[in-house]
Amino acid sequence: xxxxxxxxxxxxxxxxxxxxxxxxxxxxxxxxxxxxxxxxxxxxxxxxxxxxxxxxxxxxxxxxxxxxxxxxxxxxxxxxxxxxxxxxxxxxxxxxxxxxxxxxxxxxxxxxxxxxxxxxxxxxxxxxxxxxxxxxxxxxxxxxxxxxxxxxxxxxxxxxxxxxxxxxxxxxxxxxxxxxxxxxxxxxxxxxxxxxxxxxxxxxxxxxxxxxxxxxxxxxxxxxxxxxxxxxxxxxxxxxxxxxxxxxxxxxxxxxxxxxxxxxxxxxxxxxxxxxxxxxxxxxxxxxxxxxxxxxxxxxxxxxxxxxxxxxxxxxxxxxxxxxxxxxxxxxxxxxxxxxxxxxxxxxxxxxxxxxxxxxxxxxxxxxxxxxxxxxxxxxxxxxxxxxxxxxxxxxxxxxxxxxxxxxxxxxxxxxxxxxxxxxxxxxxxxxxxxxxxxxxxxxxxxxxxxxxxxxxxxxxxxxxxxxxxxxxxxxxxxxxxxxxxxxxxxxxxxxxxxxxxxxxxxxxxxxxxxxxxxxxxxxxxxxxxxxxxxxxxxxxxxxxxxxxxxxxxxxxxxxxxxxxxxxxxxxxxxxxxxxxxxxxxxxxxxxxxxxxxxxxxxxxxxxxxxxxxxxxxxxxxxxxxxxxxxxxxxxxxxxxxxxxxxxxxxxxxxxxxxxxxxxxxxxxxxxxxxxxxxxxxxxxxxxxxxxxxxxxxxxxxxxxxxxxxxxxx
DNA sequence: CGAAGAGTAGTTTTT
DNA sequence: CTACTCTTCG
Numbered sequence: 001x002x003x004x005x006x007x008x009x010x011x012x013x014x015x016x017x018x019x020x021x022x023x024x025x026x027x028x029x030x031x032x033x034x035x036x037x038x039x040x041x042x043x044x045x046x047x048x049x050x051x052x053x054x055x056x057x058x059x060x061x062x063x064x065x066x067x068x069x070x071x072x073x074x075x076x077x078x079x080x081x082x083x084x085x086x087x088x089x090x091x092x093x094x095x096x097x098x099x100x101x102x103x104x105x106x107x108x109x110x111x112x113x114x115x116x117x118x119x120x121x122x123x124x125x126x127x128x129x130x131x132x133x134x135x136x137x138x139x140x141x142x143x144x145x146x147x148x149x150x151x152x153x154x155x156x157x158x159x160x161x162x163x164x165x166x167x168x169x170x171x172x173x174x175x176x177x178x179x180x181x182x183x184x185x186x187x188x189x190x191x192x193x194x195x196x197x198x199x200x201x202x203x204x205x206x207x208x209x210x211x212x213x214x215x216x217x218x219x220x221x222x223x224x225x226x227x228x229x230x231x232x233x234x235x236x237x238x239x240x241x242x243x244x245x246x247x248x249x250x251x252x253x254x255x256x257x258x259x260x261x262x263x264x265x266x267x268x269x270x271x272x273x274x275x276x277x278x279x280x281x282x283x284x285x286x287x288x289x290x291x292x293x294x295x296x297x298x299x300x301x302x303x304x305x306x307x308x309x310x311x312x313x314x315x316x317x318x319x320x321x322x323x324x325x326x327x328x329x330x331x332x333x334x335x336x337x338x339x340x341x342x343x344x345x346x347x348x349x350x351x352x353x354x355x356x357x358x359x360x361x362x363x364x365x366x367x368x369x370x371x372x373x374x375x376x377x378x379x380x381x382x383x384x385x386x387x388x389x390x391x392x393x394x395x396x397x398x399x400x401x402x403x404x405x406x407x408x409x410x411x412x413x414x415x416x417x418x419x420x421x422x423x424x425x426x427x428x429x430x431x432x433x434x435x436x437x438x439x440x441x442x443x444x445x446x447x448x449x450x451x452x453x454x455x456x457x458x459x460x461x462x463x464x465x466x467x468x469x470x471x472x473x474x475x476x477x478x479x480x481x482x483x484x485x486x487x488x489x490x491x492x493x494x495x496x497x498x499x500x501x502x503x504x505x506x507x508x509x510x511x512x513x514x515x516x517x518x519x520x521x522x523x524x525x526x527x528x529x530x531x532x533x534x535x536x537x538x539x540x541x542x543x544x545x546x547x548x549x550x551x552x553x554x555x556x557x558x559x560x561x562x563x564x565x566x567x568x569x570x571x572x573x574x575x576x577x578x579x580x581x582x583x584x585x586x587x588x589x590x591x592x593x594x595x596x597x598x599x600x601x602x603x604x605x606x607x608x609x610x611x612x613x614x615x616x617x618x619x620x621x622x623x624x625x626x627x628x629x630x631x632x633x634x635x636x637x638x639x640x641x642x643x644x645x646x647x648x649x650x651x652x653x654x655x656x657x658x659x660x661x662x663x664x665x666x667x668x669x670x671x672x673x674x675x676x677x678x679x680x681x682x683x684x685x686x687x688x689x690x691x692x693x694x695x696x697x698x699x700x701x702x703x704x705x706x707x708x709x710x711x712x713x714x
Numbered sequence: 715c716g717a718a719g720a721g722t723a724g725t726t727t728t729t
Numbered sequence: 730c731t732a733c734t735c736t737t738c739g
Contacts, residue, residue: 062729092729117728131734133724187729254727355726360730418715453715539717600727622726648727669730670725715739722734 010034010041017242017275018042021050024235024269026220026262027244030306031291031654032282032606035244039216040070042242044077046214047086055085056213058234062222064090066604070218091227095190096575098208105197105204111571113184113399118383120186122404123178127171141254142168143175147188148224148256150195152176181435183401191226198233209236219604220245220265224256232268239269247302248295251600251648253640263301280306280654282606284313287660290686291653297685298643306654318683319663323674324361324614327665331611332365334661335594338609346372350595350607352652354620358613359596372593376601382577386536386548387555389413391577393530397468398574401435409464410440413535416456424448425457437461463529470522471570519563519570523556599652610656616664616677621645649682 010018014034017027018041029035043059046052061067071088087094096114103110115123117140124140125131142165146156153173160169179185185193198205212234217223220243223231235241247259266272280288288306321327335349342348351362359375366373381387392408399405410417422436428447429439439447441461448454527533532552536545563573595607599620614620621642653660664679 064729090729190729251727252729255729357725414716416715420715598727619726644727718736718738720734720736722732724732 010037011277011279013275013277013279014038014041017244017277018045020242020273020275021046021240023271023273024239024265025242025273025275026265027242027275027277028262028302028304029244029246029277030280030304031246031249031651032280032308033277033306034281035218035246035277036066036070036073036604038277039218039242039244040073040077042216043070043074043086043088047078047082052214053085054083055087056211057216058087058094058212058214059216059218060089060091060094060231061218062090063604064093066090066218067093091230092187092190093576095194095230098194099185099190100572100575102194102197102204105201106193108185109183109399111183111399112575113182113395113402113405114190114575115179115182115184115186115402115404116382117187118388119404120175124171124175127174127178128167138164139168139171143172144186144188145256146172147186147192148226150192150226150229178403181401181433182403183399188226191230195226195229195233199229205233205236208234209238213238213240215241217241217243217245219249221247221250221259221262222252222257223261224258225261226256228261228264239271246304247300248298248304248647249603249651251603251644251651253644259301274302276302276304278304278306280308281310282657283308283654284310284658286313286315287653287656290316290660290688291650293687294646294653294682294685295650298646314659316686316688317659317661318679318688319661320679321663321665322667324358324665324668327613327663328361328365331362331613331663332369332371334611335366335371336369342609344608346592346594348608349611350597350602350605350609350655351611351613352597352599352602352655353613354599354622354648355614356598358619362596362613366594366596372591373596374591374593375596376598381551381555384548384551386532386552390527390530390532390552390555391574393464393467393526394570394574394577396437396464397471397526398571400437400464400468403429403436406436406440410457410460413531413538415460416452417460421448421453421457424453437464441465467522467526467529470518470525519568519573520560522570523559527552527556599648602655603651606655606657608657609659610652610661612652612660612662614665614668615649615662615680615683616668617680618677619668620649620680620682646682646685649680653686 011034014037017025017038027035027038029038039059043057046057047054059067059070061070067089071086074086074088075083087097089097099106099108099112100110103112121136121140124143125136128136128139130136151159153169153176156172157166157169160166179189198208215231215235217231222245231241231243243265245262247262250257250259253259266274283291285308288308292306319330321330331351335346338344338349339346353359353362363373363375382391389408389412392405392412395402395405396409407422410422424447425436425439425443428434429436432439440457443454443457443461445454448457533545533549536548539545540548559573559577562568562576563570568576595605597605617623622645662683664683665677667674668677
């Protein structure tokens, strides 16, 4: 019986969190205390027993993967019929959905684009006219932080101090102007803009508040000012929401997130009910003890003490290593041995580290021993050059004003359009205040004297126009339907848009079915017209060309599947792709492989056996730049950074269910030379009893090396 | 215009 | 050590 299963096997705190519906609710859920369970059970409770319709329930997460997991778990609990129209997605995807429907309010055309971090960086680089990588990153980050703090360029100018900050303001201004000209948004805009529009427009707010009747927010400690505003505006005075978070796991301050939002929630909603979950169902006591010890060194707004009844477990092992190379080799061997000894599977093991680059050495060692592994948090599938090449074409088709896409698509593969041509087009575009594409489509002899260049440009424009016509037949062109209040809904994949902006039921049907086939055909023809496979074989050796072409085909297959599944148009698809990371496709096959992951990417996951590597001063905690920021703020800023690093350590420790091995290196190769390292202060903070001498010789470098070499010879 | 070569800089975490 | 950028040559 439905009524029996909800909350049946929950502990007291979890049950209270699920059943509490009298007002706003904050669940402080320690690591491994079942927070996802609370959220999914609460969704089930709302839908099955409280009469909430799915389209009125919105659940927000920070990653696509978390959103997917949430949907899956709810699907297992609730009759699919009751789930139609449910929103379970990231903040960014909700923002995108909002803007798709309300684009007119934002002064955007329907086919606006989204620039990912790489595109945005390229744009800023152009505006900054520098090759200084560090400066570039600094400016991009500064602008992003301003945006997330809801500061426009004028407001930023008020707070900016020093020449660097003033220059950043200048860049911010022209960056925004460029985005507007390209009819493009960056990631931050996807949240900032909806928040701004909702704050400014009462009717809009009322409409969305009627739509969002219950809001659930996961990882609440990672919200920034912007996201908090959005939450407040969506909830309104009714304040029906549940926020779940853990201030000890806040590791995104560098992205503008602030745990102050946890405290602020109590001030903004005095009726807030706070529920703590302190029983851990994940880890043995040795591990929890160490975690509690470490995090105890941080000042905390909410004191929690995790406990578990899973038994003491094995002690944590701390291993000094002579170098990062030996560390990797030792772990590879240790993994082989442990898998055998414990009769475990590869996927029961994870190697966690602070920075992506640390994965390289480990990968090498695992490959040598033929240990299967997967890396998460590294370069995204969508960051690969070949993928970006193809997507540039799609983006240009969706939004011809997006100059970055124009530049990339026009020049790859090579089709006679080079620097000179682009520059001439660019000069003219700047003069007219028009996009490159619009200049290109009306190109004259005055702009491009050489007939060959003109021809190349015209050919390209025709190609794009051809595909645009085909792709937008369903996407944008008026259908023979009665006008509907909000046109964007023709594009919506949500069959249960709120009343008032929904298609007449009779109107939605005709485009079904047909769309699948068309999107697929357009994609195939586009790929052929690009001549991309030929281009790959031309510029690369056979091996690389094969592998890249494989990636392209995978992308195309994925797009086709997506177009079919969600009945999306090509244009929607292209927008959607900008938000999807490699996490989304990691589920295709869950192979039996060791997991390599950054600490950040490991949040929310758990493994029976965890290796936490590179636990050294300078790496974890990572050495921060002591010389930036106003002097008087440095001391506190520095302390905050250490606290965040400590939470990162805490997150790492609490990923482990049964065993945890921590290692640090006496020296580490960095660039061209070795640098000496010391163990992280966090190791001492764990308060472990003196270590027994290491077993089976893996701390003895000579023996380790000898064994490895013996293995390699075979 | 584009491809091949030499030189140079780079390492935090991500939606 | 590698990946990318800038330069030079065809």
